[in-house]
Amino acid sequence: MVKQKRRLQKGAELILSLTLPSFLLLAGCTAKKDLPFYQLEVSPKSVLTVDGVPYIEATDIIRSYPSATGLFWKFTGKVGEAVGICGGDNAEHGGGYDVCQIEGDEEHCFLYVRPNHFVFGPYDTYFFAREDSQMTLPSAEMISSIAVVYENEENASAQVDDPAMIAALLEIFHGDSIQAPDGGDLARASLIMHHKDFPFLQCEITCYYSPEEELSYCKNENRESFILPPEWFAAIWH
Numbered sequence: 001m002v003k004q005k006r007r008l009q010k011g012a013e014l015i016l017s018l019t020l021p022s023f024l025l026l027a028g029c030t031a032k033k034d035l036p037f038y039q040l041e042v043s044p045k046s047v048l049t050v051d052g053v054p055y056i057e058a059t060d061i062i063r064s065y066p067s068a069t070g071l072f073w074k075f076t077g078k079v080g081e082a083v084g085i086c087g088g089d090n091a092e093h094g095g096g097y098d099v100c101q102i103e104g105d106e107e108h109c110f111l112y113v114r115p116n117h118f119v120f121g122p123y124d125t126y127f128f129a130r131e132d133s134q135m136t137l138p139s140a141e142m143i144s145s146i147a148v149v150y151e152n153e154e155n156a157s158a159q160v161d162d163p164a165m166i167a168a169l170l171e172i173f174h175g176d177s178i179q180a181p182d183g184g185d186l187a188r189a190s191l192i193m194h195h196k197d198f199p200f201l202q203c204e205i206t207c208y209y210s211p212e213e214e215l216s217y218c219k220n221e222n223r224e225s226f227i228l229p230p231e232w233f234a235a236i237w238h
Contacts, residue, residue, distance in 0.1 A: 038099055040086040048086060048111060048128050050099065055111050055128035058135050062110070062127040062201065071138055071173065071220075075127065077200025078103040079112050086113065104200055109133045138203040140167040144196035148236050151188040158235050166193075168229050173205070173220055186210050189236055191218070209236050 041047045046057035064075040080101035087097040098116040101108065110133075113126040129135040136142065143166050147156035160166065169191070186208040195201035207228065209216035216233040217225045228236075 035082060035098075036084045037095055038084045038086045046126070046128075047131075048099065048113070050084065050111065053108075054131045056131050058110075058127045058129040059125075061135050061137055062129070064125075064127075071170075071203060071205070073135075073138060073195065073201040073203055075102075075200060076202050077105075079114075080105075082116070083111075085116065102200065105198070109135075109198070138170070138193055138195075140170055142196055143193045143203075145194050147192040147194070149190045149192060151190075156192070157189075158238055160232075160235050165229075165231055165235070169218075169232065172226050172228065173218065175226065186217070207232075207236065209233060211237055 038048060038050050041049075048055045048057075060072070062073045062075055080103045082098040082100050084099040085095040085097060086099055087095055096115060096117055097113050100112045100114065102110045102112060107130075109130045111128040113128065115123050140163060145159050145161040146166060146169070148158040148160070149156050187210070189207050189209065191205050191207050193203040193205075195203075205218055205220075207216055207218045208225075214230075214233055214237075216228040216236050218228060219225050
């Protein structure tokens with residue numbers, strides 16, 4: 001990793017922690033000519049400074065790779081226009097990456113970095129969060145509501161905004177009270193958590209439910225099952 005970061009400082013490829021298919025998000029960030037060059041520091045942590053404002057790498061917290069699993073914020077918005085370039089020591093000896101805004105991010109809390117040149121196959125991208133935005137992984141305090149969406153359906157069948165139910169779900173998700181379903185036919189739904197401040201950030205976990213047993217389950221990032229409280233079954237199967 002250290003060796004790779006040194007290459008970045010010499011103008012080689014930006015070291016990014018998330019790999020995307022080449023067609024994802026590439027068209028959204030529109031490059032401009034004569035963009036300003038922004039300094040990117042990669043040690044001891046990745047910091048992108050834009051107009052004197054530091055942005056901290058947040059790809060472990062915000063992701064856009066569709067098959068990634070775990071409890072993190074998934075970017076569901078659109079990438080806006082490029083406002084600068086970064087990578088390497090300066091614009092003449094580097095600048096191989098566009099620094100893009102996020103549509104709907106009026107306070108400029110986030111930046112998205114991607115290659116501004118042709119890349120064959122998968123390429124690496126980065127999300128940065130403004131240092132004072134205090135971005136964290138999903139927590140009860142950051143979630144405004146949770147939508148219940150049945151498998152093969154697009155619209156939510158229920159919306160849960162009870163703070164106690166949201167906190168209970170996350171507590172169980174992080175707990176160790178693992179219990180596998182007894183078997184039988186289980187229906188599937190998605191629980192989609194909405195960030196209270198940024199509508200383009202969501203967190204999704206899959207749940208399973210049995211109307212016959214009147215039980216609902218979820219799986220954590222280790223694919224271990226746990227039973228949800230009765231009020232969650234009532235919200236899912238109403």
